Amino acid sequence: MNHRRARLGQVTGCLRRGYLGPEEAGKHLRFFSVKISISALASLAVVAGVALSAGPALAHASEQGFVLLLPTDVYIAAGGASVGLTVVLLALLPPGAAEAVFRTVRLWPASAAFRHVTSCLAAVLLAFLVWRGFTGSRDPSVNPMPLFVWTVWWIGLVTLQGLVGHHWRWTNPWTGPAAVLARLTGARAPWRYPRWLGHWPAVVIFLAFAGFLLADPAPSDPARLAAYAGAYWYVALLGLVLFGPAWMVRAEGITVLMRIYARMAVLGRDRGRVAAGLPGWQVIRLKAPPLALAVFTLVLLGTGSFDGLNETFWWMGVLGVNPLEFPGRSAVIVQTLAGLVACNLGLIGAFAGCLWLGERLAGTQRPLKQAFCLFAPSILPIALAYHVAHYLTALLVDGQYVLKALNDPLGNGASLLGLAEFYVTTGFFNTPGTVKLIWLTQAGVVVAGHVIAILLAHALALKDTPGTRRAVLGQAPLAAFMVAYTVFGLWLLASPRGL
Amino acid sequence: MTKLIKGTTRRGALKTLAGGAAGAASLPLWARFAEAQTSEPIKVGFQVHRTGIGAAYGRWYDRTTQAAAKLINENGGINGRMIEIVAEDDGTDPKRGAEVVEKFANQHGCDVGFGTLFSHVVIGSAPRAGELKLPYFVVSEGHHVASGMLNRYTLQPGITDVKSQVQAMAPYVSENLGKKVTMVFPDFAFGHDHRDFFTAAIEEQGGEVLEHIAIPPSETSFTKYFPKIPRETEVLYHVMVGPAVLTFVKELGEFFGPSRPEVFGFIDSLEAVDMASPGLEYLDGTYFWEGNPRHAQEDQTEFDKFFREKVGVDERGASVSDASDVSTYAHMFGCWETLHILKAGMEAADYKGPDDRPALIEAVEAMTDMPESNEHPQGAKRFNGKTHQVFGHQYISRVEDGFLKRVHSTSIEDTLYPDEVDYTTQSF
Numbered sequence: 001m002n003h004r005r006a007r008l009g010q011v012t013g014c015l016r017r018g019y020l021g022p023e024e025a026g027k028h029l030r031f032f033s034v035k036i037s038i039s040a041l042a043s044l045a046v047v048a049g050v051a052l053s054a055g056p057a058l059a060h061a062s063e064q065g066f067v068l069l070l071p072t073d074v075y076i077a078a079g080g081a082s083v084g085l086t087v088v089l090l091a092l093l094p095p096g097a098a099e100a101v102f103r104t105v106r107l108w109p110a111s112a113a114f115r116h117v118t119s120c121l122a123a124v125l126l127a128f129l130v131w132r133g134f135t136g137s138r139d140p141s142v143n144p145m146p147l148f149v150w151t152v153w154w155i156g157l158v159t160l161q162g163l164v165g166h167h168w169r170w171t172n173p174w175t176g177p178a179a180v181l182a183r184l185t186g187a188r189a190p191w192r193y194p195r196w197l198g199h200w201p202a203v204v205i206f207l208a209f210a211g212f213l214l215a216d217p218a219p220s221d222p223a224r225l226a227a228y229a230g231a232y233w234y235v236a237l238l239g240l241v242l243f244g245p246a247w248m249v250r251a252e253g254i255t256v257l258m259r260i261y262a263r264m265a266v267l268g269r270d271r272g273r274v275a276a277g278l279p280g281w282q283v284i285r286l287k288a289p290p291l292a293l294a295v296f297t298l299v300l301l302g303t304g305s306f307d308g309l310n311e312t313f314w315w316m317g318v319l320g321v322n323p324l325e326f327p328g329r330s331a332v333i334v335q336t337l338a339g340l341v342a343c344n345l346g347l348i349g350a351f352a353g354c355l356w357l358g359e360r361l362a363g364t365q366r367p368l369k370q371a372f373c374l375f376a377p378s379i380l381p382i383a384l385a386y387h388v389a390h391y392l393t394a395l396l397v398d399g400q401y402v403l404k405a406l407n408d409p410l411g412n413g414a415s416l417l418g419l420a421e422f423y424v425t426t427g428f429f430n431t432p433g434t435v436k437l438i439w440l441t442q443a444g445v446v447v448a449g450h451v452i453a454i455l456l457a458h459a460l461a462l463k464d465t466p467g468t469r470r471a472v473l474g475q476a477p478l479a480a481f482m483v484a485y486t487v488f489g490l491w492l493l494a495s496p497r498g499l
Numbered sequence: 500m501t502k503l504i505k506g507t508t509r510r511g512a513l514k515t516l517a518g519g520a521a522g523a524a525s526l527p528l529w530a531r532f533a534e535a536q537t538s539e540p541i542k543v544g545f546q547v548h549r550t551g552i553g554a555a556y557g558r559w560y561d562r563t564t565q566a567a568a569k570l571i572n573e574n575g576g577i578n579g580r581m582i583e584i585v586a587e588d589d590g591t592d593p594k595r596g597a598e599v600v601e602k603f604a605n606q607h608g609c610d611v612g613f614g615t616l617f618s619h620v621v622i623g624s625a626p627r628a629g630e631l632k633l634p635y636f637v638v639s640e641g642h643h644v645a646s647g648m649l650n651r652y653t654l655q656p657g658i659t660d661v662k663s664q665v666q667a668m669a670p671y672v673s674e675n676l677g678k679k680v681t682m683v684f685p686d687f688a689f690g691h692d693h694r695d696f697f698t699a700a701i702e703e704q705g706g707e708v709l710e711h712i713a714i715p716p717s718e719t720s721f722t723k724y725f726p727k728i729p730r731e732t733e734v735l736y737h738v739m740v741g742p743a744v745l746t747f748v749k750e751l752g753e754f755f756g757p758s759r760p761e762v763f764g765f766i767d768s769l770e771a772v773d774m775a776s777p778g779l780e781y782l783d784g785t786y787f788w789e790g791n792p793r794h795a796q797e798d799q800t801e802f803d804k805f806f807r808e809k810v811g812v813d814e815r816g817a818s819v820s821d822a823s824d825v826s827t828y829a830h831m832f833g834c835w836e837t838l839h840i841l842k843a844g845m846e847a848a849d850y851k852g853p854d855d856r857p858a859l860i861e862a863v864e865a866m867t868d869m870p871e872s873n874e875h876p877q878g879a880k881r882f883n884g885k886t887h888q889v890f891g892h893q894y895i896s897r898v899e900d901g902f903l904k905r906v907h908s909t910s911i912e913d914t915l916y917p918d919e920v921d922y923t924t925q926s927f
Contacts, residue, residue: 142586
């Protein structure tokens with residue numbers, strides 16, 4: 001997470017002092033409008049396309065200055081409007097239109113072959129990383145441990161899981177070793193996972209992970225991270241051995257995170273075959289999640305939002321610290337943890353409030369809990385979009401350090417990829433054209449995430465409540481919430497940052 | 500308590516310095532190299548801002564440090580021993596900085612700590628370095644070393660401090676740009692240093708500051724402050740930093756148009772930003788302090804050429820592999836020069852291990868004039884052993900079509916000020 005700090009941003013860039021003239025700004029407005037008219041499909045293509053096209057091209061620290069000069073006010077308004085117009089469009093289209101967008105194509109037969117082998121290899125890789133974490137370079141931009149955990153896994157593999165498919169079945173470091181242990185000992189899990197715990201342990205574990213990521217003074221310190229990762233791997237394996245697979249899918253926070261994001265992927269399983277469809281197609285086919293899992297979804301978004309919020313001048317103003325002389329993470333540990341919890345509680349409260357209001361407006365008599373569980377999955381694309389947009393800049397910089405580490409994995413001067421003389425660059429953060437491209441890519445991802453969320457919420461509402469009118473009415477507060485969240489997300493990207 | 504060790508007097512240290520350098524140089528290269536490879540390395544704990552607010556600077560400090568260490572090792576290391584850079588990220592966090600210093604001393608067995616830039620991290624870490632008796636070579640340009648607030652183990656021999664930089668600007672500004680100055684600065688310690696040091700210096704030159712305009716650090720629009728600039732202002736002195744700098748320049752242009760006073764600033768505002776960026780045209784014809792001229796000048800020295808080549812920086816101060824990746828050229832030479840001073844100091848003190856740390860400090864305290872050379876590519880320096888602070892030439896450049904053309908070099912004397920501390924009276 002070296003350069004989660006590498007961000008773009010500022011709040012008040014407007015046409016008046018913008019880099020672009022009104023004409024060019026208008027072009028961007030039209031860009032957004034056109035996208036709306038093609039609605040969902042186009043937006044989804046943006047999401048998928050962005051993931052593929054945002055490769056190393058541009059990136060660094062003065063980018064915020066250039067973002068401040070962009071007419072971000074106009075972009076934010078356009079983004080909010082495109083999400084709002086999607087709502088209107090859905091209200092006018094015949095029922096089933098949203099669901100039709102999520103049609104799938106069935107491909108080859110599904111298989112989970114070799115998953116234990118690859119999982120064992122993942123465990124070996126993790127062991128190597130932990131070893132390097134303790135013995136390799138102390139520099140988090142050189143040591144493969146933090147580079148792999150924060151850049152390859154947290155940014156890269158989580159994104160792949162959400163956009164492409166459920167690779168965690170093969171890449172998790174636990175199921176393979178557990179299978180080997182079971183084979184060797186011939187023993188089965190001695191205890192039953194307590195049903196009453198549900199997915200709540202996963203919520204707690206994920207929040208603890210987020211607390212470490214956001215509030216710990218040195219989450220990238222190679223030895224510190226190696227100790228945490230190694231210990232967690234062991235505890236999770238122990239859980240799996242003692243409680244069996246139920247532990248993995250309910251309590252192990254990382255696997256729960258991965259499985260839930262897999263529901264957003266283009267590729268999924270459909271009646272024994274791999275199928276492809278617009279991101280979100282798997283969500284509408286699944287039954288509503290239990291409450292803890294629904295809360296987990298909200299916590300994903302709440303945490304992602306706070307990850308952006310806690311770097312803004314605004315948040316530093318709340319804390320009363322000078323953003324140009326940030327006193328360091330250790331000075332704000334308690335405040336950061338409190339903010340993380342408050343942001344999640346606030347989001348859950350606002351979401352539940354909108355649903356409660358929607359139920360009243362539509363006259364449906366669903367209990368709030370039922371509505372909460374029904375609609376929570378519609379938040380997933382927003383959470384995923386935030387993840388991708390928020391970390392794009394970090395990926396552009398840290399991805400280069402990853403390449404350097406792959407070039408010399410043992411730190412002994414090897415040049416396996418011929419990159420010994422390769423200098424990491426952040427020049428793409430220093431020119432207006434590339435900064436604009438990066439910013440609009442991030443904004444496009446955020447808007448696309450919200451458009452899909454609107455489509456999902458609509459499809460879920462129709463699934464449960466026949467009749468477009470009622471569904472639309474009941475959905476109105478949630479839709480308003482999503483439009484507001486679009487504006488908030490884009491504001492986060494445009495805000496000046498102190499980190 | 501002062502431990503008496505061979506070469507700890509100033510004269511002795513100087514003699515050893517000269518002898519050691521000559522001795523090392525007289526050995527054939529292969530012999531120096533062979534010995535270097537067989538000995539334990541000298542471990543230099545590099546406190547680098549890898550994450551946090553200083554990360555952009557940290558990347559270039561690292562690149563310069565690695566280049567200097569490589570060069571020193573290629574030339575036989577220090578006293579025949581290789582340098583090993585042990586880089587630890589301090590997160591640009593003072594508390595974490597102190598922990599990192601502790602790790603250098605207790606965990607990694609480092610001989611010295613080195614390389615810290617941000618003032619608050621230096622101030623947070625230096626007391627711990629003093630307690631652990633770890634020589635701590637900072638590259639921060641803060642006045643905290645020379646002000647006497649730190650300790651005998653903390654030195655700043657490779658980069659000049661902000662007080663000397665600022666005061667050295669006053670003669671040129673008053674003689675060439677004007678005597679009536681308005682200062683615009685961010686309202687925190689960094690800006691206050693400029694306010695205090697420059698106001699005193701310009702008054703000494705017979706000039707005056709008409710107005711001090713302090714801008715809240717979180718401000719992102721400046722138009723409302725500009726009407727406070729008095730009409731009779733001849734020079735506008737600005738030191739804005741942070742993400743809103745480009746907005747500041749843009750709004751300044753909108754406010755003044757072509758009829759503006761002379762404008763003088765510190766390159767800190769635009770460090771790592773390409774001067775040819777669209778939007779910065781307004782700065783054409785304005786002046787900047789530069790710690791080291793970013794753009795290679797017509798009379799570029801062979802030393803500057805050498806330094807650029809080794810660090811991998813082109814004639815516009817950008818990475819040789821990406822012309823848009825502009826370096827922190829005004830500051831990063833400090834790492835290069837500090838490592839070379841460390842080498843000279845260790846050789847003068849015949850440094851063998853942690854027991855010789857006081858001798859190392861005394862050897863550096865004994866240093867005075869350092870000629871411009873490959874080791875000191877920014878220019879000649881004069882070290883003040885009492886205040887642990889180095890003094891050197893400062894440069895003023897004028898922007899001409901996006902090119903920073905050096906128009907003035909100060910003398911070292913312009914940068915001197917009376918001592919505020921004598922660290923040599925403190926015991927080890």
